[in-house]
Amino acid sequence: MSPCPEPVVLARWVDGELTLNDAAALARHAGQCAACRARQAHLMALRASLPSAHEDAAFVGDVMARLDRWDPNHWDPKHLVRWLSLAAVVAVVIAVVATRPHGELVARGGGGGLEVAATVEAATRQALADEVIRVAPGFAITARVIDRTTTPSWLMVFGVDARCEVHWLVPAWDDATSDPVGRRFAGEAPLVELPEGLRPDAPPGPFTLVVATSDAPRSVHAVEALLGPSADDRCGLGRLAALGIHTTTHPLEVSR
């Protein structure tokens, strides 16, 4: 005897949607299988007994009475409510768009499965299609990380300003005597909102946001040692590959 079909195949059969060959094969199987015959009868019974609407003897009369009162030219206050609702939704959408964060910059890859979305907040609105995001002085950067790692991975996020000075976001670092390493991820929490918010005292001009990942911990000093003015005009970011650090960069422009 052939194996019993999946419930959905029986449902197709009951619905008359199997091919003739398939239906014949199923009928042969059911001829030998009492369980499938019972399941088929059950589905047939269900199909035939979908509950009807509750009796409502007054319905037709109520519709006709309502039609008698109905005037196609009558102004229905519901219309005003609908227009007001629509206007409110439009207003909310405009407000959200006008005040939304400046743009979300997503970096993938690096030390194995970290997906970093850094959000740049700015005072002014700007088309998201712009390649270079312009920001006002005093802007902030926040970041969240989707952790798809299965092996440990370390994350650093920082900005490099027009003078090739580094502004740290992850790890938050403002004590030159300490030398913290990047933040470790290892698939423990799939989504992490980084508490640090960077408000760099960046001078007007280009500001490069860098998301850096590595398979082993790297310290702030080790990274800073490699960065500075360079002939390639990228403040030496290319040198980080020597430390096994993968970087993704996003150009910002700090307005005057």
Add this chain to the structure above:
Amino acid sequence: MSEPRPHPRLVATPTEPSDDALFALVQAGDRQAFARLVARHEAAIRRFVAVTINDREAARDVAQEVFILAWDQRARYRPEGRLRVWLLALAKNLARRERRRLTIRRWLGLEHVAEVAAPIKDSDEVLVDAERDAVVRASLGRLPPKMHEALVLRYADELDYDQMAEVLGENASTLRSRVHYGLAKLGLLVPEEVMR
């Protein structure tokens, strides 16, 4: 010796005018014809609207609105033998709009979820039927609404898949799959002994 039976074709039997014949009268402003059509289709419309709106009073109100809208838009209907499909399509739009409105009102705390009245039970037989109906209804309610909607159109309203596609604005093969998975799932939710 019994009387010879008349040839069936010679027997005059009163026949109900078709939907399109009645609607032609409706298009000329005949309200009695409209009342007959409402009586003919109200159960299907109420049942369909009730799938989308889980509030009996609101569903009844929307079902009435469907017919008011049909009257208002009667000039738009083309007599192609698809009146029920046209009404169900109107019902879908009104019901989904009402569901959005109710969702927003509930979200804002302006509306309480209405209690669904229990079916009336007044004899043993009705009791058994009502209990079976209640189990099937409750199980249908556990299906995703789109699956529930597709099962109702297919098996309660007996639409074919092209008509369902017209009502719901979706692909017929998607709806086929939804019906088959829905029926299979319903079969698992409703115990076999309930249907015997």
